[in-house]
Amino acid sequence: MYPNTMIEYMAQSDVNEWNFGLELSSRPDKARLELKNIQEYDASIEFYWAPLLVESNADHPSKHKRSDRIVHIETIEKHAKNWVNADILVFNSYLWWGTPTLKVLYDSYKDSKRYNIVSNHDGYRMVLEKWSNWLTTHINHTRTRSYFMSMTATHQRGTDWGMPGNGNCLNETKPVMTDLFWESGSDLQMMRILELSLSKLKARGVNVKLVNITQLTQYRKDGHPSVHRLFYSTLKAKQLSNPSRYADCTHWCLPGVPDVWNELLVAYIFQGLK
Numbered sequence: 001m002y003p004n005t006m007i008e009y010m011a012q013s014d015v016n017e018w019n020f021g022l023e024l025s026s027r028p029d030k031a032r033l034e035l036k037n038i039q040e041y042d043a044s045i046e047f048y049w050a051p052l053l054v055e056s057n058a059d060h061p062s063k064h065k066r067s068d069r070i071v072h073i074e075t076i077e078k079h080a081k082n083w084v085n086a087d088i089l090v091f092n093s094y095l096w097w098g099t100p101t102l103k104v105l106y107d108s109y110k111d112s113k114r115y116n117i118v119s120n121h122d123g124y125r126m127v128l129e130k131w132s133n134w135l136t137t138h139i140n141h142t143r144t145r146s147y148f149m150s151m152t153a154t155h156q157r158g159t160d161w162g163m164p165g166n167g168n169c170l171n172e173t174k175p176v177m178t179d180l181f182w183e184s185g186s187d188l189q190m191m192r193i194l195e196l197s198l199s200k201l202k203a204r205g206v207n208v209k210l211v212n213i214t215q216l217t218q219y220r221k222d223g224h225p226s227v228h229r230l231f232y233s234t235l236k237a238k239q240l241s242n243p244s245r246y247a248d249c250t251h252w253c254l255p256g257v258p259d260v261w262n263e264l265l266v267a268y269i270f271q272g273l274k
Helices: 120-138 188-203 214-218 257-271
Strands: 005-010 032-034 043-048 070-072 088-091 101-105 115-119 145-149 208-211
Touching (some): 101 120, 208 257
Parallel strands (some): 088 145
16 A cells, blocks of 8 residues: 555446445445545545446445346446546446346436437447546546456356256355366356457547456356355245355355455555556
8 A cells, every 4th residue: 555545446446345445434325335445545445336337227336236237328427526536546347238138228217218228238338438538538647547347257057067957156166177167157248349349448548457357267066156145135945955056156255265366456656656
């Protein structure tokens, strides 16, 4: 950590139960989840919940569903106005784009007559274009350095690594040892859309560094909380009788895999200081 610095981490939570290794100083029912200030360095780290970058029906950190996704394509400012004073911006938006289609609104939620139903790929492309335009015109890139974390793997299908039946990450204790393993839930097209968006930004003079953590997470089928997590609703008897059906193979445990990608992020940040 270096002095007089504000680091802001935007978008989704890949880490289980809002635990980022630092003590939260506000509750997870607000979009701005400010982490404890590091007083000896006059620095602060914030986690800001905006899983789809623009305004959406997933904006509440704890009261949301992954189905019936709706984004308001014209209203990035609701979130982005909170990012302008950061010295370092770290973006992350992939997991919540998993629904095949979504509704894109062009008016307010109260007057939502104008909308399109688009694929998740087209929606992701549209939002990244909106985000890119905002980033180009609203951020002082001489002062602020920006990074984008790539997608992380989910290990929902045990057949990907040779497990028979309908198994998943439940009871897994070792990584996949096959070189260049790629689990079937990772959407490579989404990653290509992000890479193209960042390439276009660079051509406009805005350099957002991609921190590619995707392949390293592919191997870690053993790194998820599985059934060892807090559930927001009481599990029913049918679920309890079949633990693999409610095992969390999406989020990551701490300590664990996120410690590795945070080390990579820190390396990028310090490299930028040279």
